Amino acid sequence: MTFEAFAGQTLAGVSLGMVWFLIAAGLSIIFGTLKILNLAHGSLYMLGSFCCYQVTVSLAHVAGNFWIGVLVAPIVVALVGGVIEVFLLRPIYKAEMIYQYILTFALVLIIGEACKMIWGVGYHSVQVPWPFQGSIGVFGLSFPSYNFFLIAMGPLVFIGLRTLINKTDLGRNIRAVTENREMANALGTNVPRVYTGVFMLGAWLAGLAGSLWPPVSVVALGSDMAVVIDCFIIVVIGGLGSLAGAFVGAIILGLTTAFGLYLIPKLAVAFGFILMIIILLIRPYGLMGEPE
Amino acid sequence: MFLKVEDIDTYYDATHILFRVSLEVAEGETVSVLGRNGVGKTTLLRSIIGLTPPRKGKIYFQDRKINGRQPFQIARHGVGFVPEDRDIFPNLSVKENLEMGVQKNSGRSGWDLDKIYTLFPILKERRNQWGGTLSGGEQQMLTIARTLMGNPRLLLLDELSEGLAPLVVRAIKEQILLIQKEGVTILISEQDSSFVLDVSSRSYILEKGHVCWHGPSQELRDDSTILDRYLGV
Ligand SMILES: Nc1ncnc2c1ncn2[C@@H]1O[C@H](COP(=O)(O)OP(=O)(O)OP(=O)(O)O)[C@@H](O)[C@H]1O
Ligand SMILES: [Mg+2]
Numbered sequence: 001m002t003f004e005a006f007a008g009q010t011l012a013g014v015s016l017g018m019v020w021f022l023i024a025a026g027l028s029i030i031f032g033t034l035k036i037l038n039l040a041h042g043s044l045y046m047l048g049s050f051c052c053y054q055v056t057v058s059l060a061h062v063a064g065n066f067w068i069g070v071l072v073a074p075i076v077v078a079l080v081g082g083v084i085e086v087f088l089l090r091p092i093y094k095a096e097m098i099y100q101y102i103l104t105f106a107l108v109l110i111i112g113e114a115c116k117m118i119w120g121v122g123y124h125s126v127q128v129p130w131p132f133q134g135s136i137g138v139f140g141l142s143f144p145s146y147n148f149f150l151i152a153m154g155p156l157v158f159i160g161l162r163t164l165i166n167k168t169d170l171g172r173n174i175r176a177v178t179e180n181r182e183m184a185n186a187l188g189t190n191v192p193r194v195y196t197g198v199f200m201l202g203a204w205l206a207g208l209a210g211s212l213w214p215p216v217s218v219v220a221l222g223s224d225m226a227v228v229i230d231c232f233i234i235v236v237i238g239g240l241g242s243l244a245g246a247f248v249g250a251i252i253l254g255l256t257t258a259f260g261l262y263l264i265p266k267l268a269v270a271f272g273f274i275l276m277i278i279i280l281l282i283r284p285y286g287l288m289g290e291p292e
Numbered sequence: 293m294f295l296k297v298e299d300i301d302t303y304y305d306a307t308h309i310l311f312r313v314s315l316e317v318a319e320g321e322t323v324s325v326l327g328r329n330g331v332g333k334t335t336l337l338r339s340i341i342g343l344t345p346p347r348k349g350k351i352y353f354q355d356r357k358i359n360g361r362q363p364f365q366i367a368r369h370g371v372g373f374v375p376e377d378r379d380i381f382p383n384l385s386v387k388e389n390l391e392m393g394v395q396k397n398s399g400r401s402g403w404d405l406d407k408i409y410t411l412f413p414i415l416k417e418r419r420n421q422w423g424g425t426l427s428g429g430e431q432q433m434l435t436i437a438r439t440l441m442g443n444p445r446l447l448l449l450d451e452l453s454e455g456l457a458p459l460v461v462r463a464i465k466e467q468i469l470l471i472q473k474e475g476v477t478i479l480i481s482e483q484d485s486s487f488v489l490d491v492s493s494r495s496y497i498l499e500k501g502h503v504c505w506h507g508p509s510q511e512l513r514d515d516s517t518i519l520d521r522y523l524g525v
Contacts, residue, residue, distance in 0.1 A: 169391070176381050176392050183379045186341050188367035188395045188442055 001262075004141050009258045015147040015216065017254020018154030022209035023227060024234040024246040025161060026202030032241040033178045033198045036089060036100050040107035042228030044203045048077045048210025049219045050115050053124050066129035066215070074207030081203025085196045108224060116221055126214035146215055153212065157205070158247050165243070174198060178241075230257075233272045237279045239289020248287055293352065294319040294477055295340070295446055300349030300359070302332075302339045309335045310346065311501045315479075317446070322478040324488040324509065326523060327498035333481035334376055336498070337448045340479075341373040342366045353446065368395055372444025376451040376481075378431040380438070382424025386415055389423045389434055393441030400443035402474065408437045411467060429460035436467065447471065449480040453487045461487060485523060489513050497522045 027041045055069035062068070084107065092099050132146035165171035176184045177194045185191045234253050238245025253272055260271035285291050295317040302310040309332045317323045325333050338344040340351055342363040351359040358366050367373070372393075381389050390408060409416035412433050418426060426434060432452060439447065449468070453461045468491055472478060482488045489495070489509045497505040499522055512519055 172384065172388050172391060176384060176388075179381045179383060180379055182343055182363075183375065183381070184392065185363040186343055186367055186373045186375075187393050187438065188364050189392065190364050192362075 003139075005262065007139070007141060008143065009262050010255065011143050011147050011151075013255035013258030014251055015150040015254070016257060017250040017252070018151050019209045019213045020227070020230055020234055020254060021154050021247050021250035022157055022205045022212075024231040024238070024250055025157065025243060026205035027228075027231050028235045028238075028241055028243065028246050029161075029174075030199055030202040031235070033174060034085075034089070034093070034195055036093075036104070038202070039101060039104040039228060040084075040111060040224075041202070041206055041231065042224035042226070043108050043111035044077050044081060044206035045210040045227050046115060046221070046224040047080065047111055048073045048207030049214050049223065050119050050124075050210075051076050051207070052211035053119070053126055053214060053219045056126055064130070066126065069126075070208070070211045073211045074204045077207025077210070078200040078204035082196055082200045084203075085199035089199070090192065090195075108228075112221060112224060119219075121221060124214075124219040126219065128215040132215075144216075150212060150216070154247065154250070157208075158243065161243060170197070230272060233276045235286075237276050237286055239286030242286070242288040242290075245286055245288030293317075294321075294354060295479065296350075296352040297336075297340065298350045298352070300339055300346035300351065302335050302344055302346045304335075304344065309501050310339065312349070313498075313501070313503055314349075315496055315503065315506075317477060317479055319445075319477055320475060321494065322472055322480065322492045324485075324492035324495045325479065325481040325498060326483070326485055326488070326495055326512075327481075328483065328523060331498040332501045333483075333498055334450055335501075337373065337450050337479070337481060340366075340448060341371055343373075367442065367444075368398060370398070370400060370443070370445035371448065372439035372442055372446065373448045374435050374439045374450060374452070376454060378428065378435055380423040380426070380431050380434050382422060384423055385420055386423055386426070386434060387419040389438050390415070390419075390441050393438035395442040398443060400445065403440045403443050405441075408440060411470060412437050429456050429463070432456060432460070432464060433467070436464070436471075440471070445477060447476050447478045449478060451481055451483065453482060453484055465491065483523070485512065485519055 023041060023045050027038060030036060030038050051073035052069035055072055056065045059065040059068060088103060092103060128146050132149050134145050135142040136145045136148060165174060173184070173189055173194055177189060177191055181191050230253060234246055234249040237252065238249030253275065256271050256275050257268065260268045279287065293316050297313060297315040299312045299314055300310055301308065301312060313336060325336060327333050335344060339346045342361055346359055350357055353369055353371060356369065358369060381392065384392065390405060414430055415434060415437055418430065423434060452464055465487065472491065480488055480492065489512055492509045495506065495509045495512055496503055504522060505518060
């Protein structure tokens, strides 16, 4: 492996990891607070991709259309998330786990079919946006500058979420509801509203990831399941409910995937699972998780 | 009537716990609910705050029907609940725990951080520690203080003395007397009558989910046969 290939795969792996982190962070926060494993989280990501693509097409002649998409699409996804939480999830919190899986899996099918009806089965592409069309030279090699932008988004969102959760009243309410929803409720916290807020935040993050990834890839059906499986692996190896764990897990899985694809493309799908098994054997609660 | 519980029946799923329980508390009064292990004292307080809503019967607080509302709504009407099992938030700091009790725009005032820290100096000392690092007695004080931060008009206290050292129990009793002086109405449940008979004017005794006796606490102090019959071992 040449140094150029090595550096290229590292960059690709970390950018992919950072986009995954946005999705996994939402998945993890939702699981922590609502105790719901949202199988449709990848569908929210995919919906974000299609929405952002739609904005770039509808506003094809408007300067900065991609950035308008990045602004609008996650909000649309968050609103869809809000509707899902209030009307579909709320009635089943008290039901057994299996009903949550059935419901969120039904959402995977519904959102998938809806996207198919609206945008068709073809591949859609989104141009790399201004001002990141160029390359940046590092060690005499040149790399697409949009990847550096993606990599910067990870820590930015990480710090933003940490600040929100640890330093604001809203974050304190979220932590309290996560620890003991009954007591928070009895003290006057509107728990149902916190639930809706947390689900919308997770959906927003998925929509953001969905908006940001297409310029280095394509917009197409099927990304929903692919992404949700990868994000489950990330959350499990990082430790359920740990934001830092999701961050580290995302980078590890991103790198594993990028190098796996490069070295043994045929086995690439298996690498994530092998990695997960190894990490769970060494640390059953994930890298940064704590025993219950 | 300030608080009026009217013929409530409460269940945990299929298990019937409270049977046509009625109870009244006047404004400014302190009333105790006594009874052995498992007779339904906690269930009664949980019914009032809405955590285990009764299936039948009605509950009025300040002449407003409150059963059927969510706990956070009942709390915002001015009902403060202090749980028996020291349900603090272990991974929130002591100060954050107290902030969780605050109810903005409630129109009620009186208790704030300064006043709480004066009544419970130990909480001031420990304000930046995780709630989970406090001792049992300190956690019990934190649950009381946290609820007071919401300036409740009615305070529901559930078995404060359970599992605490006698010295701590005495400190908590002193604090209850101070809270009473502030004009807060209190409904307090206990197994151990010695703790509450001095602070309450009237008492209710529960047995197997029924109210089997109620009257002035003075009578229970004077006549130990009632206590022996319903609370003795
Ligand atoms: N979550 C629950 N699910 C089913 N049954 C319950 C539940 N909580 C309590 N019970 C039962 O309800 C009955 C009344 O319980 P409750 O906690 O109200 O009693 P208590 O008078 O507060 O007792 P203690 O003095 O031990 O606190 C008990 O028989 C108990 O086993
Ligand atoms: Mg009890």
